[in-house]
Amino acid sequence: LAKTTQPISMDSYEGQEVNITCSHNNIATNDYITWYQQFPSQGPRFIIQGYKTKVTNEVASLFIPADRKSSTLSLPRVSLSDTAVYYCLVGAGSARQLTFGSGTQLTVLP
Amino acid sequence: GAVVSQHPSRVICKSGTSVKIECRSLDFQATTMFWYRQFPKQSLMLMATSNEGSKATYEQGVEKDKFLINHASLTLSTLTVTSAHPEDSSFYICSATRGLAEETQYFGPGTRLLVL
Numbered sequence: 001l002a003k004t005t006q007p008i009s010m011d012s013y014e015g016q017e018v019n020i021t022c023s024h025n026n027i028a029t030n031d032y033i034t035w036y037q038q039f040p041s042q043g044p045r046f047i048i049q050g051y052k053t054k055v056t057n058e059v060a061s062l063f064i065p066a067d068r069k070s071s072t073l074s075l076p077r078v079s080l081s082d083t084a085v086y087y088c089l090v091g092a093g094s095a096r097q098l099t100f101g102s103g104t105q106l107t108v109l110p
Numbered sequence: 111g112a113v114v115s116q117h118p119s120r121v122i123c124k125s126g127t128s129v130k131i132e133c134r135s136l137d138f139q140a141t142t143m144f145w146y147r148q149f150p151k152q153s154l155m156l157m158a159t160s161n162e163g164s165k166a167t168y169e170q171g172v173e174k175d176k177f178l179i180n181h182a183s184l185t186l187s188t189l190t191v192t193s194a195h196p197e198d199s200s201f202y203i204c205s206a207t208r209g210l211a212e213e214t215q216y217f218g219p220g221t222r223l224l225v226l
Contacts, residue, residue: 041220043114043205043218043220044154099156100154
């Protein structure tokens, strides 16, 4: 299973764009990159998933360079409610178990 | 779509008793379910992988006789913590997937277990 490395924590202010980068140097050819958000005492919530280049949905964008050894989650105009832990995971689709790294604690300040 | 529920949301029990936690996929059939445990301020740790109709696969260091998993149907998996002890107090989270190729896992809301 590919290991991921993320910053332990990040601070931002309301209204700013936040970019969280994840390293996954040993990602396999058939691995997808998935980001989850977790609030205290809740299960992780799916944010976005991608394989290569750029993916965008209503809440975030995911940028993946050509070598796929890293990925960047971009949250536009964060609010206080975006304060949470964000996990980057790589894996080959739903049939494989996911290995959660330490995640990034994002704190949005007023 | 893709909603996963857990019951109970929290449970307090005495040491030595057994506790059953249910994980249900509400609007889809889950071929595979996963059970995770999360201690305070730590990441999720996979305990076991459960496929409908077959025995669960446990991660190294997880006692299969202590954490009994049953995946009897495509919408329900149960985790039973047998003879619970205070060190088993944790946040237990399940996830489910339909088993489609690039599909993500959908997580339940978690169950807080406190063993006194």
